[in-house]
Amino acid sequence: MTAQAPYDIDVRRLESFSAVELYALLKLRVAVFIVEQACAYPELDGKDETALHLRLVVDDQTAAYARILPPDGGAPRIGRVLVAPGHRGKGLGEAVMREAIRACETHFPGSAIELSAQSYLENFYKALGFSPVSEEYVEDGIPHIDMARPADGRQQRI
Numbered sequence: 744m745t746a747q748a749p750y751d752i753d754v755r756r757l758e759s760f761s762a763v764e765l766y767a768l769l770k771l772r773v774a775v776f777i778v779e780q781a782c783a784y785p786e787l788d789g790k791d792e793t794a795l796h797l798r799l800v801v802d803d804q805t806a807a808y809a810r811i812l813p814p815d816g817g818a819p820r821i822g823r824v825l826v827a828p829g830h831r832g833k834g835l836g837e838a839v840m841r842e843a844i845r846a847c848e849t850h851f852p853g854s855a856i857e858l859s860a861q862s863y864l865e866n867f868y869k870a871l872g873f874s875p876v877s878e879e880y881v882e883d884g885i886p887h888i889d890m891a892r893p894a895d896g897r898q899q900r901i
Contacts, residue, residue, distance in 0.1 A: 750799040750806055750838070754846050757791050768796070771805055775825045784883040797846055799839050806830040807839035811846055818855040818891065819847045840871050844892070855893050862886040 760768065773786055790812055799807040807830065810823040821843045826835045847856045860868050862879050868890050877889035 749833075750801050750835070752842055753798040753800050754795055754842075756795065760796070768798070768805060768808065771808065771827060772823060772825065775828075776823070779828075780885065782883045782885060795846060795850065797839065797843050799835055799842065801830065807835040809839050809843040811843060811850070814851060814854060818857045819851045821847065821856060821858045824858075836867070837871070840868075844871065853894050855891050857889065857891045859887050860890050862888050865890070 757765070769787070776782060777784070777786055791810070793813055795811040795813075797809045797811060798805045805827060807826045808823065809821050809825075812820040812822065821840070824836070824839060824843070826833075826839065844856060847854065856873075857876075858868065858873065859882070860873070863886075865875065865888055871892070873890040873892045875888050876891045879886050879888050881887070
């Protein structure tokens with residue numbers, strides 16, 4: 744017997760969200776990325792309309808989230824990765840990333856995957872097959888590093 748995941752996986756485009764669902768999702772993103780991280784930046788950046796929005800849903804609430812931007816002359820990009828405050832410490836960060844990688848492989852087969860990681864999470868992303876592809880830089884007051892995961896999932900050194 745296989746244990747069922749403690750969450751439902753929801754991957755969809757922006758236009759398929761109801762107004763109430765979209766409001767809740769954007770409220771969570773603002774709470775985490777702007778309020779919690781004390782970072783004033785344009786959270787609504789005009790990229791949501793072309794993105795895939797991946798949610799791990801527990802009891803009809805978003806427990807974890809990632810945004811997947813389609814390739815724009817390069818590779819798909821995973822971003823806006825978060826775990827809702829009430830769901831932290833349950834392994835959902837790794838779960839949402841594994842589901843985002845799977846979604847990229849399904850929707851964009853044969854493509855590498857890119858992301859911009861907060862520097863303190865570099866080892867977390869390395870464990871998922873990502874490798875640094877840039878030097879550290881500061882974005883919106885937070886140290887970041889660009890990382891990529893080859894299409895075959897094996898880490899590569901720069």
